[in-house]
Amino acid sequence: MVYDIWIRNARIIDPRRNLDQKGDLFIYNGKIMPPPASVPEADEIVDAEGCFAFPGLIDFHTHLARGLTDIGLAPDVMTLPNGVTAAVDAGSSGWANYEIYRKGVAASSEITIRNFINVSPNGFVIEPYFEDVDPVKYDRKRLAFLFDKYPNELLGLKVRVGKPSSKHLGVMPIAASVELGKELGVRLASHVVEPESPYSEVLAPMRKDDILCHCFQGKGPYSILDSNGKVQKVVREARDRGVVFDAASGRANYSFGIAQKALDDGFYPDIISTDVVTYSIYRRKVFALPYVMSAYLGMGMPLMDVIRAVTDTPAKLMNLPGVIGTLAPGAHADIAIFKLQEKKMGFKDQFNNVVDGKGLLVPQMTVKDGWIMYRQITFMDW
Incomplete structure (x- = not known):
């Protein structure tokens, strides 16, 4: 041969x-x-x-809806030069525009792409204005249709909560989205930044394989740490029952202060991802996945664990264990x-x-x- x-x-x-x-x-x-x-x-x-x-790196939290949203990246251009061969779009589109994104972007890309679909009909279209996550607006029938039509492409639902995004709704959209996920038989990825409720309430509804994004966020009065700077018991209990913790850096959705204390307490992220968008690619604070990985090495996370968090673990969550994410x-x-x-x-x-x-x-x-x-x-x- x-x-x-x-x-x-x-x-x-x-x-x-x-x-x-x-x-x-x-x-x-x-x-x-x-x-x-x-x-x-x-x-x-x-x-x-x-x-x-x-193994080819997997960026499990990105926004790839180029041309459909103002934050969307061109997938191949922004990933392959960084060693990234697979990525997950974290709810850029909703049920009303998923098929436009799918046909116009995802289906024509060289990298392997899987997607979360936003509970809001239009998804995350423009950065200054948050999507409507009021559960009364969820279209169960349309979402069920899409999950049935694209079972190998859609990984689950995406919802954003916190003071900037869900305001007076608090963590109610998480509980409602979990219930919807149960109906559809899919997991939930929850963006939680500056939550209006403690993490005991944020994590309470979440199930095995549901994902807490931005687990090291440091805005507002609540974080995953307790008053002594240790990882809260409710956070460890959530991990024990299978909740997945995604670092999902973003430009403003992480704190090295929180992350360093968590790592020092033996709590590593299950996933290291970027949440990279047009306003953060190749710029300081995120740049690209290798930059974020290098920061975790700097905080003392062992190389094997860093690579696991960008290969084998996300491959499993993409339902592709042993197919990608391994050599x-x-x-x-x-x-x-x-x-x-x-x-x-x-x-x-x-x-x-x-x-x-x-x-x-x-x-x-x-x-x-x-x-x-x-x-x-x-x-x-x-």
Whole structure:
């Protein structure tokens, strides 16, 4: 067999297999192949000495409805150069415009895309004005139709609550959305920023595989921490029953102060994602997924756990475990080659909390379904 690509001498990190070792990767016809018994041949040989090979990264919280919303990104342009080969749109569209987004953006993209659909009919269209999350406006019939029509594309419902978004409704939209999720047999992703109620009330309705987005937010009187700076008991109990905690940074939806105390208390995010939009891509505070990952390394989160939070865990939630998010033989050949560059970094949040970086993860090459989709111009051996 002549392989399409042979990646040599990489430090392979694959959390699904708890694998951290130097080795080679072999690609044929869009899949990762078992190592050959004899000296192989390949059309393309890539020397990755001094580099990491990660499964293609998954950004589980993005906004990709380019042309439909003012925050929407062009998926391939904004992901592949950052080692991201799969992404989830976090409720940019609602039941009234999902199919426009699907046909115009998602279906024509190279990366793997899955979606949450907003409980509000129009979704998140323009940033200065929040969508209407009053439960009386939920269209159960139309949502049921879409989940039935696109079961492999739609992961669940999305709702935003907090002082800026749900105002006098408090956390009621979460409880109502959970009930709707039960009716439809789907999970809920809840954006919670500056909540008007304590986290005991925020988390109470949430079920196994429901997702708390922006778990390290620091606005208002409530956070996941108690008065002693430790993770609240109700938060740990929620995790124990299967609630998923997504860091979902955004420009203004996280606090390094909260995150650092949570990490010091042994509470790591299940998912590291960006919540990146047109106003934050390639700008300070979010930039792109490798930047956010580097900040978590700076806060002391182990590399294996950081990579798990952007590969295997989101792959499971996308209903694609073992298909993407891993470098195991038989998986899709989605691969991200990175260098950890020694660079003095000061990651800063909106509250002027600073994290001293331990290095910067710099993308070198991205392979999607066996095709080289991005390559740093200096990452060549000719």
